[in-house]
Amino acid sequence: xAGVTQTPRYLIKTRGQQxxxxxxxxxxxxxxSWYQQTPGQGLQFLFExxxxxxxxxxxxxxxxxxxxxxxxxxxxxxxxLELGDSALYLCASSNRDQSQETQYFGPGTRLLxx
Amino acid sequence: SQQGEEDxxxxxxxxxxxxxxxxxxxxxxxxxxxxxxxxxxxLVHLILIRSNExxxxxxxxxxxxxxxxxxxxxxxxxxxxxxxxxxxxxTDPIQGAQKLVFGQGTRLTINP
Numbered sequence: 001x002a003g004v005t006q007t008p009r010y011l012i013k014t015r016g017q018q019x020x021x022x023x024x025x026x027x028x029x030x031x032x033s034w035y036q037q038t039p040g041q042g043l044q045f046l047f048e049x050x051x052x053x054x055x056x057x058x059x060x061x062x063x064x065x066x067x068x069x070x071x072x073x074x075x076x077x078x079x080x081l082e083l084g085d086s087a088l089y090l091c092a093s094s095n096r097d098q099s100q101e102t103q104y105f106g107p108g109t110r111l112l113x114x
Numbered sequence: 115s116q117q118g119e120e121d122x123x124x125x126x127x128x129x130x131x132x133x134x135x136x137x138x139x140x141x142x143x144x145x146x147x148x149x150x151x152x153x154x155x156x157l158v159h160l161i162l163i164r165s166n167e168x169x170x171x172x173x174x175x176x177x178x179x180x181x182x183x184x185x186x187x188x189x190x191x192x193x194x195x196x197x198x199x200x201x202x203x204x205t206d207p208i209q210g211a212q213k214l215v216f217g218q219g220t221r222l223t224i225n226p
Contacts, residue, residue, distance in 0.1 A: 004156075035214075037154075042216060042217075088154055090156060102162055103204075105156040106156050107155055108154075108155065
């Protein structure tokens with residue numbers, strides 16, 4: 001099976017702009033989670049989607065939003081970008097039907113906000 | 115907020131030696147997972163240990179879990195240069211909205 005793919009891999013934006021990141025999960029996986037990784041805060045959970053519904057949400061401001069499509073692909077959007085949003089954004093998919101599921105991560109999108 | 119704390123933050127050993135990393139966490143969990151990350155790339159899943167398991171092996175990896183102490187350790191035996199990476203523990207908490215809660219990671223360097 002193909003792994004989790006994320007696009008774009010690199011992105012440069014300026015403060016105030018918005019950005020949309022895309023994640024395609026492993027075929028058959030219906031759960032997609034998003035994480036932000038920064039040197040200062042480490043890996044932090046953003047949100048999880050399952051069957052087009054947001055199931056869990058981390059402690060991030062409303063500028064961070066996401067959605068999931070019927071084919072399980074997911075997008076996350078960050079509006080009004082701030083310098084502190086510069087980070088590696090990772091998405092992970094899993095087979096939610098399993099009670100103890102492994103998260104499979106994509107290569108990430110590195111976002112730089114200038 | 116981070117649930118896990120990893121120890122040490124950085125570890126440098128010679129190729130062929132064993133590497134041990136420790137992880138402590140705060141709340142009750144369903145399982146604990148270990149991941150590897152090379153130079154800011156995606157995370158690679160290494161091993162998952164359930165809350166009712168005490169030890170698990172996978173190749174050169176050995177993971178232990180002590181739920182009474184809320185701690186886990188990852189042992190990599192006969193290390194190789196290719197093992198150089200950052201290693202993260204991640205807990206799947208029983209309660210709370212977080213999917214996985216990661217530690218700050220251990221930066222492992224294997225010297226040839």
